[in-house]
Amino acid sequence: xxxxxxxxxxxxxxxxxxxxxxxxxxxxxxxxxxxxxxxxxxxxxxxxxxxxxxxxxxxxxxxxxxxxxxxxxxxxxxxxxxxxxxxxxxxxxxxxxxxxxxxxxxxxxxxxxxxxxxxxxxxxxxxxxxxxxxxxxxxxxxxxxxxxxxxxxxxxxxxxxxxxxxxxxxxxxxxxxxxxxxxxxxx
Amino acid sequence: xxxxxxxxxxxxxxxxxxxxxxxxxxxxxxxxxxxxxxxxxxxxxxxxxxxxxxxxxxxxxxxxxxxxxxxxxxxxxxxxxxxxxxxxxxxxxxxxxxxxxxxxxxxxxxxxxxxxxxxxxxxxxxxxxxxxxxxxxxxxxxxxxxxxxxxxxxxxxxxxxxxxxxxxxxxxxxxxxxxxxxxxxxx
Numbered sequence: 001x002x003x004x005x006x007x008x009x010x011x012x013x014x015x016x017x018x019x020x021x022x023x024x025x026x027x028x029x030x031x032x033x034x035x036x037x038x039x040x041x042x043x044x045x046x047x048x049x050x051x052x053x054x055x056x057x058x059x060x061x062x063x064x065x066x067x068x069x070x071x072x073x074x075x076x077x078x079x080x081x082x083x084x085x086x087x088x089x090x091x092x093x094x095x096x097x098x099x100x101x102x103x104x105x106x107x108x109x110x111x112x113x114x115x116x117x118x119x120x121x122x123x124x125x126x127x128x129x130x131x132x133x134x135x136x137x138x139x140x141x142x143x144x145x146x147x148x149x150x151x152x153x154x155x156x157x158x159x160x161x162x163x164x165x166x167x168x169x170x171x172x173x174x175x176x177x178x179x180x181x182x183x184x185x186x187x
Numbered sequence: 188x189x190x191x192x193x194x195x196x197x198x199x200x201x202x203x204x205x206x207x208x209x210x211x212x213x214x215x216x217x218x219x220x221x222x223x224x225x226x227x228x229x230x231x232x233x234x235x236x237x238x239x240x241x242x243x244x245x246x247x248x249x250x251x252x253x254x255x256x257x258x259x260x261x262x263x264x265x266x267x268x269x270x271x272x273x274x275x276x277x278x279x280x281x282x283x284x285x286x287x288x289x290x291x292x293x294x295x296x297x298x299x300x301x302x303x304x305x306x307x308x309x310x311x312x313x314x315x316x317x318x319x320x321x322x323x324x325x326x327x328x329x330x331x332x333x334x335x336x337x338x339x340x341x342x343x344x345x346x347x348x349x350x351x352x353x354x355x356x357x358x359x360x361x362x363x364x365x366x367x368x369x370x371x372x373x374x
Contacts, residue, residue, distance in 0.1 A: 043285075046274055070267055085274060087272060088274050091233040094231050094234035100228070
């Protein structure tokens with residue numbers, strides 16, 4: 001299954017596409033960031049975001065879309081622009097006949113790293129690891145979009161699974177923990 | 188000038204179109220409400236709003252769009268959906284090459300009634316009066332959309348006017364006040 005992940009934002013909107021196999025292996029298809037200038041009119045910025053997301057959908061033809069679920073508790077200054085960008089992302093997905101799954105930041109972190117309170121660095125490191133990338137995608141919005149796509153791809157088929165086996169991320173994280181500890185000792 | 192006013196909302200999105208003459212007289216062109224069902228997926232609701240607004244723009248061809256400027260201080264439960272709907276409205280306007288003017292609720296109230304703290308009933312009554320309607324458009328979202336359109340139409344050319352004469356609404360409001368008082372006395 002091919003999944004588009006979107007990390008909505010007015011200044012930088014992360015967009016990532018991954019393929020997930022039946023064995024839950026994920027592969028990077030595309031990652032990018034739609035950037036809009038602060039001095040552009042708000043409606044033009046949102047149109048640029050819509051056009052950018054529509055372009056990615058039309059080029060890579062994902063079958064599903066994952067999007068970060070927002071909470072109004074976030075920074076009130078930026079929350080409006082982010083909410084407007086997420087509204088545009090949702091609408092563009094629907095205009096292409098795609099359903100959207102919303103995932104909270106902690107759900108994304110838990111799915112990708114095994115820890116709901118993982119920090120951005122840990123999420124980025126795991127995204128690079130599970131996709132077999134040499135470096136963490138930059139900027140952070142790009143890595144976050146991939147994390148959301150991976151979360152959506154992995155969570156989809158296992159919803160409600162009470163005693164699910166470890167996800168590839170959880171297994172990899174446990175291994176990473178071991179090697180990190182080892183490195184610390186050796187440094 | 189023909190102006191589209193949008194009162195964004197996920198459940199009910201008010202849409203009103205008015206013509207304003209060089210003498211600032213306003214005339215009703217269209218008013219409606221885009222309603223979306225609670226049980227529809229969020230992305231489908233936002234697409235329905237986008238389609239509805241695009242349809243009104245394509246049919247009535249406004250030259251400008253006025254939209255309520257949102258504040259995150261509002262009810263946090265509903266603010267996200269309203270923000271997402273406003274993002275969609277902004278993007279659809281830009282996709283048709285239209286600029287959008289944002290107006291705070293108190294700006295809209297002040298422009299239409301002369302009082303920034305007017306209540307919904309007063310705003311509705313003034314909308315009906317200046318448009319020469321027999322009744323206040325219902326639901327309230329429809330009247331609000333017209334109030335935003337009227338605000339945008341009237342404010343546009345007089346931005347920065349220090350000693351502007353009374354707007355038609357302000358004049359009408361003063362008359363309305365007198366007649367209201369008179370009715371009270373007579374009742």
